[in-house]
Amino acid sequence: MKVVAAMSGGVDSAVAAARAAEAGHEVTGIHLALSRNPKSYRSGARGCCTIEDANDARRAADVIGIPFYVWDLSDRFHTDVVEDFMDTYAAGQTPNPCLRCNEKIKFAAVLDKALALGFDAVATGHYATVRTSSSGAIELHRAIDAAKDQSYVLGVLDEQQLRHSLFPLGDTPKPQVRAEAAARGLLVADKPDSHDICFVADGDNAGWLREKLGDRAPNQGGEIRDDATGEVLGEHEGTFAFTIGQRKGLRLGRPAPDGRPRYVLDIEPVSGTVTVGPRERLAVDQVSGDRVRWCGAPLAAGTVLAGDGVSVQLRAHGAEHRAVVRVGDDALVVDLLDPADGIAPGQAVVVYDGTRVVGSATITATHRVEAAG
Incomplete structure (x- = not known):
């Protein structure tokens, strides 16, 4: 098969590309340029979406011996992922941008472009497995390594997309993937995994949202109230800084009568009210x-x-x-x-x-x- 290997610059996608090539597929490596301004997204070897990552992906493709290209999907990424992230937080909800990226970018925009160019499938470094049932249906299953399983963020893929998807790492524990990368001479073998949101440069979601939302924010502040009594416990600068279950950063004026910590229970973006209460x-x-x-x-x-x-x-x-x-x-x-x-x-x-x-x-x-x- 002719396969596009999506290479983020991390160890997983590099080994996935190497395995696809070793399996006899005609593999072309691609790196996705997702930022309109490379300096606007985070920097450093964090495993996704930086200039350093693009260079790491190119070097890995050279070691594997496959062609390598950069595809500019920055406009699509901004509209479908970044704007969705901002709109969802502004509505008082908690988005998952990685899941939306898989749905809209990696397995919609990338796959559509790959098929249009004559490729048969897209390979990624996700930890999941694709199986064919006895009836011929294509199924998505959890990876062997439960600690690294990524089937959750792939749960947006339909059967047609799964028919054109390869997940070469689904049957391998992560430590073995790193060992294999080292054995193949891939310099990303010891590169740390990425955990933060790629387009939030310093990991400060609230600060980033405060800067980017501006007048789009539904409120510029509001009250923090106790769930049981309705008492006003403090004030905040915007509901976008909170998520359900949050404990830190509430800045309440005084402790609860029982001395136990409070957690965010509800967010009302129109009135700006954040309700807090006990963990239970x-x-x-x-x-x-x-x-x-x-x-x-x-x-x-x-x-x-x-x-x-x-x-x-x-x-x-x-x-x-x-x-x-x-x-x-x-x-x-x-x-x-x-x-x-x-x-x-x-x-x-x-x-x-x-x-x-x-x-x-x-x-x-x-x-x-x-x-x-």
Whole structure:
């Protein structure tokens, strides 16, 4: 096959490209230029989206012996990922920009361009596996290395996209990938993984949003209130600086009467009210979502998924929660048999049947566990 290998400049994508080439595919390495101004995104060897990363990717392609190009997708990235990130925070929700990047950039814009140029597939360094079922359906499954599994952020891919996707690392633990990179002479073998949002230069999400949103922010400040009493505990400069479950940076004027820390429970962007309370009030037992994406044949409205193998994941590296999933018209309602803490609208709920990814949705609402008594 003719394969485009998306090379971020990190160790995973370099080894994935090397494996694709070694498997006999005709591989071309590409690096995505995602910033209109390279200085506007973060710098340093952080593993994604910097000038240093582009150079690392080029050097890795040279070692592997494959052609290498840079594709400029900065306008598409800004519209579909950065603007979406800002709009979602401005609405009082918590987005996942990496998931949106996979949906809109790596497996939409890149794959569409690759297919138009005559390539057959896109290979990436994601930790996940693609399998063909006995019926011939293409399925997305968790990676062997549970600690590195990235199937959650790939839960937005449909079956057609999966048919043209290669994940060469899905069957390998991360330490072995680094050892293989060193053995292949790839200089990125010891390069640290990236964990921060690539377009927030210093990791300060609140400061970045304060600067970028400007007049688009729904409010320029508001009150922090106690969930139980309604008492005003402090003030803030904008709801975009908060997310559900946040503990640090609340700057409350005095401690709670019981001496326990408070957490953000609710964000109301129009009034600017941020509600805080004890940790146990973070627990939710139901989430609702829309913008459903199926990793296979769509499930009909009215379908109920239940049983020992049915679970959901609510964060990129979060735990699995046993669940009952009810399918509506482009919507899901998920009853959590294992309640979860600090879940915010804007995040994704990804549905699993065993190791197989069934699909995903964007969380629109949560229901808190009722307090005992």
